[in-house]
Amino acid sequence: MAGPERTIRWSASNTSGFRFAFGSTTFFRGTTAYDAAEAVGSQAINLERLGARQAGKTLDFGEGLYFSRSRATANIFGGAQGAFGRQGGPAVLEMRISNFRWWQAQRSFGAVDNATISNLPGHTQSFVPTRGMEFFNKHTTFRF
Numbered sequence: 001m002a003g004p005e006r007t008i009r010w011s012a013s014n015t016s017g018f019r020f021a022f023g024s025t026t027f028f029r030g031t032t033a034y035d036a037a038e039a040v041g042s043q044a045i046n047l048e049r050l051g052a053r054q055a056g057k058t059l060d061f062g063e064g065l066y067f068s069r070s071r072a073t074a075n076i077f078g079g080a081q082g083a084f085g086r087q088g089g090p091a092v093l094e095m096r097i098s099n100f101r102w103w104q105a106q107r108s109f110g111a112v113d114n115a116t117i118s119n120l121p122g123h124t125q126s127f128v129p130t131r132g133m134e135f136f137n138k139h140t141t142f143r144f
Helices: 012-022 033-042 047-054 071-081 083-088 099-109 132-139
Strands: 024-032 064-067 090-098 112-116 126-128 142-144
Touching: 024 033, 024 064, 024 071, 024 083, 024 099, 033 090, 033 142, 047 132, 064 132, 071 083, 071 090, 071 132, 090 099, 090 132, 099 112, 099 126, 099 132, 126 132, 132 142
Parallel strands: none
Antiparallel strands: 024 090, 064 126, 090 142, 112 126
């Protein structure tokens, strides 16, 4: 005798949860072409260089990786970083991470998503503190 049949019903609420659990998010980081090429080649952000560039600066959330869900916002920062052809000129680095891993970065390391940029009204930023960068590098793919 066969066991009872089970029917699984999907509602709008658990379908969005399904997409959350298995989907991914693409973020954008304005940087220089040399830094973008290095990140793509090593599939990681260089933490020593990142720390050296941020030392002594006033930052919204402290030291760590700043990026955005918006390519337009990343273009602004890339233009500033690569102005006048510095370090190969401006570039936008694409970073893709699974929604689940991004959720883990927020819960475990205090990563921030879609916060207003203090000196750039109308634009938002996301952030991973230095202590969460090893996790972020491990679970993110980089391209430009």
